[in-house]
Each structure stands twice: as structure tokens, then as C-alpha cells.
Amino acid sequence: MSIVLKAEGLTKEFKGFVAVNKVDLEVEKGTIHALIGPNGAGKTTFFNLLTKFLQPTAGRITYQERDITGMSPAGIAQLGMVRSFQISAVFSDLTVLENVRIALQRKRGESFDFWRSEKILSRFDDDAHGYIEDVGLGEFINHRAGELSYGRKRALEIATTLALDPGMLLLDEPMAGMAQQDVERISALIRRIAKNRTVLMVEHNLSVVADLSDRITVLARGEVLAEGDYAAISRSPAVIEAYIGTGDE
Numbered sequence: 001m002s003i004v005l006k007a008e009g010l011t012k013e014f015k016g017f018v019a020v021n022k023v024d025l026e027v028e029k030g031t032i033h034a035l036i037g038p039n040g041a042g043k044t045t046f047f048n049l050l051t052k053f054l055q056p057t058a059g060r061i062t063y064q065e066r067d068i069t070g071m072s073p074a075g076i077a078q079l080g081m082v083r084s085f086q087i088s089a090v091f092s093d094l095t096v097l098e099n100v101r102i103a104l105q106r107k108r109g110e111s112f113d114f115w116r117s118e119k120i121l122s123r124f125d126d127d128a129h130g131y132i133e134d135v136g137l138g139e140f141i142n143h144r145a146g147e148l149s150y151g152r153k154r155a156l157e158i159a160t161t162l163a164l165d166p167g168m169l170l171l172d173e174p175m176a177g178m179a180q181q182d183v184e185r186i187s188a189l190i191r192r193i194a195k196n197r198t199v200l201m202v203e204h205n206l207s208v209v210a211d212l213s214d215r216i217t218v219l220a221r222g223e224v225l226a227e228g229d230y231a232a233i234s235r236s237p238a239v240i241e242a243y244i245g246t247g248d249e
């Protein structure tokens with residue numbers, strides 16, 4: 001077993017309120033790991049700590065055995081740990097192809113002037129076409145991102161994230177606001193891209209969690225309540241009580 005991401009004693013206090021309290025987490029390489037819990041459990045705060053959008057009050061985070069506790073989101077992205085599903089990451093006025101090209105260019109760290117040359121840009125096209133096909137957007141390649149449906153915009157975000165060639169993807173509520181047909185499409189896509197990568201996701205939709213996850217960590221009141229596969233956690237009296245107790249889900 002190889003642990004790719006590890007949190008030890010991770011804690012976040014907001015003016016005396018402890019939103020995340022000494023949480024330990026180990027994410028195994030090549031797995032899909034879900035973070036769930038009732039409203040206010042601290043999932044978003046914990047996820048923001050892991051992705052470095054928030055700085056912890058205490059504790060330590062390691063990625064591939066490297067201490068990343070003090071690093072920036074850009075710094076961890078360089079190491080291959082990339083957070084997706086920030087709609088703003090997609091440029092609405094640019095086409096699907098242009099969006100993926102920019103991600104490819106960003107990965108190579110080339111300057112803005114350099115990528116503006118049509119000749120050089122077109123070199124990225126073969127790779128870009130591959131990622132676009134992978135996420136099922138082939139027929140929309142020349143559509144402006146702003147014209148895509150919500151589910152397809154999210155597929156485009158996955159394509160731009162994949163273009164960065166991450167070893168680990170962090171997905172923040174990938175199914176939020178999606179119609180059922182998009183949920184099925186994005187689930188299949190996550191399963192496909194997880195084949196040779198590690199995925200950690202916060203997700204409210206429990207049937208998606210049951211369907212996709214190898215391992216699930218349940219948070220409640222800022223602490224780990226239970227951990228295991230779906231069968232194990234759904235039998236846990238503490239988990240059942242935490243969900244019923246808040247009238248959630």
C-alpha cells in the first residue's frame with residue numbers, strides 16, 4: 001500500500017471555533033477516496049486546507065512524502081496535485097479547443113507571447129484533441145465554453161485539469177447542480193480518469209459516493225466519525241445517527 005496524500009492532526013480554528021479538529025487522513029495511491037458528512041461537518045474547510053486555499057492552525061500535510069503544509073495552491077499544482085471544478089477556471093469567451101490549449105501551454109510553463117504564435121499553438125492541437133475526446137466533447141470542439149451546458153462545462157474543466165497531467169485530482173462536489181444524465185456521464189468520466197491517478201472528492205450525492213468510492217471518510221463536527229468502504233460506513237450507527245440527527249440526506 002502506498003500513501004500519496006497524508007494529513008496528520010490537521011486543525012483549523014476560526015476565532016476560537018474549531019471547524020476541523022486534529023483530522024488524520026491517508027489517501028492511497030490509485031484510489032477514489034470520498035469525504036462526506038452532514039452540513040457543517042467541516043468538509044469544505046478540510047478540503048480547502050488540503051488544497052492550500054486555507055492555511056491550517058495546526059497539523060501537517062504531506063504529498064508523496066513531501067511536506068506541503070506551507071505551500072501555495074500553485075506550488076502543489078506544480079507537484080501534480082490539482083484541484084478541479086472551479087467554474088471560473090474556464091474562459092467563457094474562448095472555444096473548447098482554446099481552453100484546453102491554454103492549459104497545455106500553462107503546464108509547459110511557456111510565456112504568453114510565445115503561445116500566441118499560431119504555429120506554436122497548433123503544436124498543442126493533437127494533445128488537446130485527445131483530452132477533448134476523452135471527456136466526450138469532440139463535437140463541441142469549436143463551441144465557445146460559455147455556450148456549453150453546465151454538465152459539459154464541467155467536462156471541459158476536467159479536460160483542462162487532465163491537460164495539466166496531474167497525479168492526483170481533488171474534486172469539490174463534482175455533481176453539484178447537475179441533471180441526472182450529466183451525473184451519469186461525469187461519474188463514468190471520473191471512473192475512467194481515476195484508472196492511473198488518485199482522486200479525492202467532496203460529494204453530497206451518496207449514490208455517486210457509493211458507486212465510485214474505494215474508501216470513504218465521514219466527518220462530523222470537524223472530526224473523523226468513520227472510515228471504510230460504503231458498506232462499512234453505511235452500517236455504522238454513529239454515521240446513521242449523524243445523518244439522521246441533522247435531518248441531512
Ligand SMILES: Nc1ncnc2c1ncn2[C@@H]1O[C@H](COP(=O)(O)OP(=O)(O)OP(=O)(O)O)[C@@H](O)[C@H]1O
Binds near residue numbers: 037039040042044045
Ligand atoms: N471563514 C469562516 N469563519 C468562521 N467559521 C467558518 C468559516 N468557514 C467555515 N466556518 C464554520 O466551520 C464549520 C464547518 O463548515 P464547512 O463549510 O467546512 O462544513 P461543510 O461540511 O463543508 O458543510 P456543507 O456540507 O454545508 O458545505 C461551520 O460551522 C461553518 O460555519
